[in-house]
Amino acid sequence: MAKSKILIVDDEEGVMxxxxxxxxEVGDYEVRVEGEGRKALxxxxxxxxxxxxxxxxxxxxxxxxxxxxxxxxxxxxxxxxIFLTAAVSKQQADERGGILNDHPLIAKPVGVEExxxxxSEVLGS
Amino acid sequence: MARSAAKKILLVTSDSGAAEKYTSCLGSVRDPAMAVxxxxxxxxxxxxxxxxxxxAILLDTGIENETNLADIAxxxxxxxxxxxxxxxxxxxxxxxxxxxxxxxDYVARDDITGPRLAGIISKAIVRRRxxxxxxxxxxxxxxxxEELRDSLGRLERAHTELKMSQNSMADAERSEAIAxxxxxxxxxxxxxxxxxxxxxxxxxxQLKDRTRTMNVAIEQxxxxxxxxxxxxxxxxxxxxxxxxxxxxxxxxxxxxxxxxLMKNELAKNHIKLVTQFDAHVAPLRLNKTKIGQAxxxxxxxxxxxxxxxxxxxxxxxxxxxxxxxxDRTRQFEEVEEGRGESAVIVQIMDTGPGINExxxxxxxxxxxxxxxxxxxxxxxxxxxxxxxxxxxxxxxIANRETGGAMVTLLFRDFYPDLSxxxxxxxxxxxxxxxxxxxxxxx
Numbered sequence: 001m002a003k004s005k006i007l008i009v010d011d012e013e014g015v016m017x018x019x020x021x022x023x024x025e026v027g028d029y030e031v032r033v034e035g036e037g038r039k040a041l042x043x044x045x046x047x048x049x050x051x052x053x054x055x056x057x058x059x060x061x062x063x064x065x066x067x068x069x070x071x072x073x074x075x076x077x078x079x080x081x082i083f084l085t086a087a088v089s090k091q092q093a094d095e096r097g098g099i100l101n102d103h104p105l106i107a108k109p110v111g112v113e114e115x116x117x118x119x120s121e122v123l124g125s
Numbered sequence: 126m127a128r129s130a131a132k133k134i135l136l137v138t139s140d141s142g143a144a145e146k147y148t149s150c151l152g153s154v155r156d157p158a159m160a161v162x163x164x165x166x167x168x169x170x171x172x173x174x175x176x177x178x179x180x181a182i183l184l185d186t187g188i189e190n191e192t193n194l195a196d197i198a199x200x201x202x203x204x205x206x207x208x209x210x211x212x213x214x215x216x217x218x219x220x221x222x223x224x225x226x227x228x229x230d231y232v233a234r235d236d237i238t239g240p241r242l243a244g245i246i247s248k249a250i251v252r253r254r255x256x257x258x259x260x261x262x263x264x265x266x267x268x269x270x271e272e273l274r275d276s277l278g279r280l281e282r283a284h285t286e287l288k289m290s291q292n293s294m295a296d297a298e299r300s301e302a303i304a305x306x307x308x309x310x311x312x313x314x315x316x317x318x319x320x321x322x323x324x325x326x327x328x329x330x331q332l333k334d335r336t337r338t339m340n341v342a343i344e345q346x347x348x349x350x351x352x353x354x355x356x357x358x359x360x361x362x363x364x365x366x367x368x369x370x371x372x373x374x375x376x377x378x379x380x381x382x383x384x385x386l387m388k389n390e391l392a393k394n395h396i397k398l399v400t401q402f403d404a405h406v407a408p409l410r411l412n413k414t415k416i417g418q419a420x421x422x423x424x425x426x427x428x429x430x431x432x433x434x435x436x437x438x439x440x441x442x443x444x445x446x447x448x449x450x451x452d453r454t455r456q457f458e459e460v461e462e463g464r465g466e467s468a469v470i471v472q473i474m475d476t477g478p479g480i481n482e483x484x485x486x487x488x489x490x491x492x493x494x495x496x497x498x499x500x501x502x503x504x505x506x507x508x509x510x511x512x513x514x515x516x517x518x519x520x521x522i523a524n525r526e527t528g529g530a531m532v533t534l535l536f537r538d539f540y541p542d543l544s545x546x547x548x549x550x551x552x553x554x555x556x557x558x559x560x561x562x563x564x565x566x567x
Binding site: 057086108111113 | 326
């Protein structure tokens, strides 16, 4: 079975790198990272991820804005998005029903196991 | 020089002989001429005054007694602005009393000539006119003073209100600043925490052959990440939106349920629980989760206060009462039925060491804590108070006379007009709501 492809968009170098490494360590994921929100669409276009892990608060363009652009793009609109944010606590994320603008929302810091659970849920495996 | 108009004089005497004498006496006077009208008694004067305004009253005080004085006083009260000249016996020392009453002048009955009497009357009239003018001016001054006092009162009230709104604006600004700061700090701290968490995950996965020491280190580091995150969560919770969803709920079951969650903690610390719940407590419009959280915060504080002394007693009371709340001093007083406003109060009392009087007000400020490091962030009480304020109520803290601390939760309004706006329960979160940390917080 082909590895699931995950695109991580986050302006925090360390977050991106370690999430990539830990996901790749655990399982069948091929992970690419993108540090700038505005480049997320281009990255998605050539990488064709199965799911995008999207930071919400980024300096150039917000994750929610990136999500809107993705949804407006014919080619990319079906890629599932999971928001990953440092701006709300886990409790607050849970109170939102773990949803932000129709996409799943995970509060940082998140452990690799919880992240994989959420990825599996979204990938339907 | 033109002659002035004749002065109208009411002559009051029961003695018709005297009346004739004085009338003719004054009749001889010109400039001013005196038109004398005779009244046989004071009663007729009182009646006459209703439709006739003399320039002066010439009053023969034939019988000097209490009744007479009272009658004179009555005339004065009715026609106080009309000058009265009294005709008195030559040796009458009581004449001074007449002056005290407000009679303008007196003249000895036997010592009279027309010009002299006319002169006295004329002077009395002039004096009275001046006095009346003075009275009028004094009255005007009093009126102006009254107006000034009113304006001053209004100014003072406006000033107080302004001050209060300035204070609450300052409070709001401070809260806003704290909220911004909190959201910013939280965001900055949670990213490094994510790095540490992922790093720990990686280390655990890759480092299969770990020594006991390594395991202890990993465990401690994970614990540290969790603790740091817990503090951040508490901070974010403190800076949560100021509006919340409220439904009509019975209060007592919420208290009972919160106490149930404390059961183990109470037993472990040898704390006896005493409850007195008033079954007549009216239902309140509240957010069950938040009130539960507030109560548990307070129960935990009480336990912390008592556990170092090896136990104690936690008393929880709910009741309907009447209160008067002073919003300015942030104090409340229970008052008797019929005064103040209805309220529900919940009191949580411990038998711990109480709170240093100097710190009583401070304990409600954010980030203030009397607990040892690691036990609390100092947000518990201020969060709890904020929850109460969101419910239109407040939190008060005091020391008990018998020792220990007492926290009172006051619900002033059974159905406070809370707007049911909760961004977190709204599936249609707008872009603005999530773009910035402060928007998320707000």
